[in-house]
């Protein structure tokens with residue numbers, strides 16, 4: 478038997494949709510992952526090993542070859558710019574990255590403060606527009622920053638728009654549409670090309686059927 482295919486799966490909000498897609502593609506990871514605290518799950522009959530990773534860390538596991546493949550949000554890929562192949566848009570967990578802030582607040586002063594957990598995405602965006610900014614790095618509750626005067630704008634994920642709305646913020650610009658992607662370690666892609674191609678092909682058929 479070949480060595481198992483190792484997959485870094487994102488814990489959290491992407492997991493259920495990703496596992497459901499895998500199941501439809503014929504890779505049954507079982508249920509009740511939310512209740513388990515196990516981080517490495519073995520599926521010998523399917524020759525799979527699953528690692529449960531923080532969504533932001535999936536790319537690290539794949540880049541270093543700790544996992545052959547992984548599922549990561551495009552936001553993470555844009556932010557981290559790592560040496561992995563992005564082979565398939567799974568079209569799950571859709572959302573977008575946007576610039577938001579308090580209403581009727583033009584960005585006039587020099588180097589406005591932008592609070593975000595996506596410093597690279599934000600810097601790239603404003604640099605391309607020729608605007609100088611100062612990044613205020615945060616890890617969560619980003620919407621707080623303009624409310625308390627810590628930042629002039631935020632760059633953050635918007636999905637339903639509820640968090641912005643309930644905090645009296647408005648969206649100014651959309652930066653990028655986001656969905657989750659299948660990523661592959663470049664060496665694994667050569668060494669395990671058959672298994673990886675087969676998995677990518679099956680997933681792509683499921684995505685095609687689901688999205689037309």
Ligand SMILES: Nc1ncnc2c1ncn2[C@@H]1O[C@H](COP(=O)(O)OP(=O)(O)OP(=O)(O)O)[C@@H](O)[C@H]1O
Nearest residue numbers: 488489490491532533550551552570571572634636
């Ligand atoms: N409303 C949303 N907010 C944040 N991420 C979302 C949203 N909708 C889809 N996503 C996707 O989910 C991923 C984040 O998943 P999750 O929130 O579970 O991770 P996290 O940000 O590490 O969580 P935590 O809040 O535990 O730090 C993002 O990379 C993005 O691609």
Ligand SMILES: O=P(O)(O)OC[C@H]1O[C@H](OP(=O)(O)OP(=O)(O)O)[C@H](O)[C@@H]1O
Nearest residue numbers: 617618619633634635636637638639640
């Ligand atoms: O448009 P919505 O559907 O309201 O979703 C967007 C919100 O969800 C995410 O936060 P998360 O729930 O991950 O919490 P966090 O602030 O701790 O990152 C994101 O950072 C926004 O705050």
